[in-house]
Amino acid sequence: MSYFRPEIEQMAGYVPGEQPQGGKFIKLNTNENPYPASAAVGRAITASIERGLAKYPDPLATGFRRRAGEVLGVGPDWILCGNGSDDILTIVTRALVGAGECLRLPYPSYILYRTLAQLQGARSEEIRFQANWSLADDFTQVSRDTKLVFLPNPNSPSGTVLPPERILEIAERLPCPLLVDEAYSDFADANCLSLIAKSDKIMVSRTLSKSYALAGLRFGFLVAQPHLIEQFTKVKDSYNVDALSIAGATAAIDDQAWLRENVAKVRKTRDRLTAGMRALGFASVDSEANFVWNPHPEIPLKPLYEHLKAAQILVRYMDYPGWGDGLRISVGTDEQIDACLAVLKSKM
Ligand SMILES: *Cc1c(COP(=O)(O)O)cnc(C)c1O
Numbered sequence: 544m545s546y547f548r549p550e551i552e553q554m555a556g557y558v559p560g561e562q563p564q565g566g567k568f569i570k571l572n573t574n575e576n577p578y579p580a581s582a583a584v585g586r587a588i589t590a591s592i593e594r595g596l597a598k599y600p601d602p603l604a605t606g607f608r609r610r611a612g613e614v615l616g617v618g619p620d621w622i623l624c625g626n627g628s629d630d631i632l633t634i635v636t637r638a639l640v641g642a643g644e645c646l647r648l649p650y651p652s653y654i655l656y657r658t659l660a661q662l663q664g665a666r667s668e669e670i671r672f673q674a675n676w677s678l679a680d681d682f683t684q685v686s687r688d689t690k691l692v693f694l695p696n697p698n699s700p701s702g703t704v705l706p707p708e709r710i711l712e713i714a715e716r717l718p719c720p721l722l723v724d725e726a727y728s729d730f731a732d733a734n735c736l737s738l739i740a741k742s743d744k745i746m747v748s749r750t751l752s753k754s755y756a757l758a759g760l761r762f763g764f765l766v767a768q769p770h771l772i773e774q775f776t777k778v779k780d781s782y783n784v785d786a787l788s789i790a791g792a793t794a795a796i797d798d799q800a801w802l803r804e805n806v807a808k809v810r811k812t813r814d815r816l817t818a819g820m821r822a823l824g825f826a827s828v829d830s831e832a833n834f835v836w837n838p839h840p841e842i843p844l845k846p847l848y849e850h851l852k853a854a855q856i857l858v859r860y861m862d863y864p865g866w867g868d869g870l871r872i873s874v875g876t877d878e879q880i881d882a883c884l885a886v887l888k889s890k891m
Contacts, residue, residue: 636659691720
């Protein structure tokens, strides 16, 4: 006899990438930013501590929503803040998808979406990307009980993007909302923000974990039409973002000069990583994110992952049943990428 709901007993649970707590590894496995965040973030957090933490934070993080709204060109009532964008994805799933209903996602993509469906006692349908990482028209042919579609753009693990025009077309054909997960869009050429005003079916989630170098802070947000934000607000925990992260996140989004400079550096090193991997025979995919997906046409990759790990370099080995395997390597500093390429070269 179990104390638990059957769907909890039966699910495997989401397993995040390895997070070794010693400092020795070159960490290229979970798409963290290799550079320190804007110095304004630390100053804002210190000031918040000096003001004291005895009081509850603003439940809606309106200071952040105002500043982010100015940067993104929307009103504060178009933004909902979360404890990382994973919290946003959870809130949206809980609000839209009931037990026995269905959630759709592309395959291969972010595995957490499947876990979120399982927690609801809902089904998930995974629709394969085509070989060139585009989506066929059957992606929009959904059953009547499909209540939410997730689309990471840029996608993980591929780093590829669907153009905003294509995403609008997909949304218009769907009977339910489409959440475009833009965790990596700051590293890309285009994003879907401007589509939100055109269709209330399109929602965008963002995170400060990757492009703002704040994975440890846990701050993400949703952008959607105000009547949707109002409903999602009922579902979130009352104080889902704490005073220190509101302070840090507001300072981070305020420093757009830092963001532009960081993105330029990461994109430059991304080219170096892609070229270096291709020179070693990998079929590396052109990426618009801060990582590169590297399948190899001939050699087994799990041993290479192990070899890198023994050399204190952590990358992500992923094997997608029915699709194939690859090494997903985050864009580190030039020095980190050169070290990774040198270890791979010595083994190939
Ligand atoms: C990293 C990542 C997130 C989650 O980011 P957090 O804000 O750290 O929770 C969401 N979606 C995708 C596709 C990601 O890779």
